[in-house]
Amino acid sequence: MNNSQLPIPFSAPLARKTQQAQVVWGSRVVTVGGSAPVRIQSMTNTDTVDVIGTAIQVKELAIAGSEMVRITVNTPEAAQAVPHIREQLDKMGIDVPLVGDFHYNGHRLLTEHPECAQTLSKYRINPGNVGKGDKHDKQFSQMIEAAIRWNKAVRIGVNWGSLDQELLAQLMDENASRPSPWDSKQVMYEALIRSAVDSAKLAEQIGLAGNQIILSCKMSGVQDLVAVYRALAKRCDYSLHLGLTEAGMGTKGTVASSTALSLLLQEGIGDTIRVSLTPQPGEARTQEVLISSEILQSLGIRTFVPSVTACPGCGRTTSTTFQELAMQIDNFLRAQMPVWKATYPGVENLKVAVMGCIVNGPGESKHADIGISLPGTGEAPAAPVFIDGQKALTLRGENIAHEFHQLVEQYVERKYGATSTSPSHA
Numbered sequence: 001m002n003n004s005q006l007p008i009p010f011s012a013p014l015a016r017k018t019q020q021a022q023v024v025w026g027s028r029v030v031t032v033g034g035s036a037p038v039r040i041q042s043m044t045n046t047d048t049v050d051v052i053g054t055a056i057q058v059k060e061l062a063i064a065g066s067e068m069v070r071i072t073v074n075t076p077e078a079a080q081a082v083p084h085i086r087e088q089l090d091k092m093g094i095d096v097p098l099v100g101d102f103h104y105n106g107h108r109l110l111t112e113h114p115e116c117a118q119t120l121s122k123y124r125i126n127p128g129n130v131g132k133g134d135k136h137d138k139q140f141s142q143m144i145e146a147a148i149r150w151n152k153a154v155r156i157g158v159n160w161g162s163l164d165q166e167l168l169a170q171l172m173d174e175n176a177s178r179p180s181p182w183d184s185k186q187v188m189y190e191a192l193i194r195s196a197v198d199s200a201k202l203a204e205q206i207g208l209a210g211n212q213i214i215l216s217c218k219m220s221g222v223q224d225l226v227a228v229y230r231a232l233a234k235r236c237d238y239s240l241h242l243g244l245t246e247a248g249m250g251t252k253g254t255v256a257s258s259t260a261l262s263l264l265l266q267e268g269i270g271d272t273i274r275v276s277l278t279p280q281p282g283e284a285r286t287q288e289v290l291i292s293s294e295i296l297q298s299l300g301i302r303t304f305v306p307s308v309t310a311c312p313g314c315g316r317t318t319s320t321t322f323q324e325l326a327m328q329i330d331n332f333l334r335a336q337m338p339v340w341k342a343t344y345p346g347v348e349n350l351k352v353a354v355m356g357c358i359v360n361g362p363g364e365s366k367h368a369d370i371g372i373s374l375p376g377t378g379e380a381p382a383a384p385v386f387i388d389g390q391k392a393l394t395l396r397g398e399n400i401a402h403e404f405h406q407l408v409e410q411y412v413e414r415k416y417g418a419t420s421t422s423p424s425h426a
Helices: 051-064 076-091 106-112 114-119 134-150 165-176 184-206 222-235 250-266 287-298 321-343 361-367 400-416
Strands: 021-025 028-032 039-043 068-072 098-102 122-125 153-159 213-218 239-242 307-310 351-355 370-373 382-387 390-396
Touching: 021 153, 039 287, 051 068, 051 076, 051 287, 068 076, 076 098, 076 106, 076 114, 098 106, 106 114, 106 122, 106 134, 114 134, 122 134, 134 153, 134 184, 153 184, 165 184, 184 213, 184 222, 213 222, 222 239, 222 250, 239 250, 250 287, 307 321, 321 351, 321 400, 351 361, 361 370, 361 382, 370 400, 382 400, 390 400
Parallel strands: 039 068, 068 098, 098 122, 122 153, 153 213, 213 239, 307 351, 351 370
Antiparallel strands: 021 028, 370 382, 382 390
């Protein structure tokens, strides 16, 4: 057998090699890192002082699939609101852990508002703005001591927009004395990584366990983010949070985040992710969660909702019927998932195909669990339906979409229902 005939290996994401951290709230625990699933995180954009508004948005994000939700804690009033937000969430049956986002005054808020410190499940600390000079280590220590006291995980989150300027200046001076100085961007990369890793080591010296530490080094450029995280992953075994900061809005933000996160996740880098998408006017905050889940599902790392395969359309598919049906089925499956998770275990693995003509329609439909090939331009007004790879029936007439919708529901009930065995097509 020559090289051209060797089997092509399946390309799967590499295994992650980080410590497993624990995000604890009450008697419940979300594991992060190691062999745990890559977790989806999101952040509210409400005023945290608005208890009801914030609780409602947290609920929406959690239902959409966010496994941790970060809220801004920037004032005494916001800190006082945190326990009340948790109370509202508990009343609504939303048990997602809350992460407190602290900048500049976190040491005071966590010390002066112990209920807030106790209620939050994780603290996000930015070492670039915990204090300058002699105050830096002292105020950082106060936040770490609060985490130790209340048994909380900490994300040490470095951001190139708020990088520790004293550290950067120190590294610039060191670089100037090198025989062959680094590029200024390389110095910045080093400052980001050094800030994160040194802060984590300091936290451990203070007494925080390494498996309660998560690191992040966020940047807004795709290649910058990839370069920094590749280096960071080699220099520590802490759990890592991925996110392209200030990714932007719409197509730009979606594509940039998907590209950066996918490159790293494929290499086994990343234990939690967030798509920092700027919502377009009128767009739901939950869009960032949906994109995160799509990234993980597209890479085959996790499965959240049934997938719907649909062709892009061409001159053979001038009818919009297949587009409307694909959207209808996709929306229906997503809407049903909160209920189906408990009722139909495994339904997230369902694959549905809605195709627009005979070219790829039958083939894609056979590869799906259930699929339909709608008639294209000039084709006979018939729509064969394939179930588990076999042609089961042909739909005709004006109610094809409605009838296929019913077939999908029946298939889900038969295959994934608690009392089902395997679907029957007789």
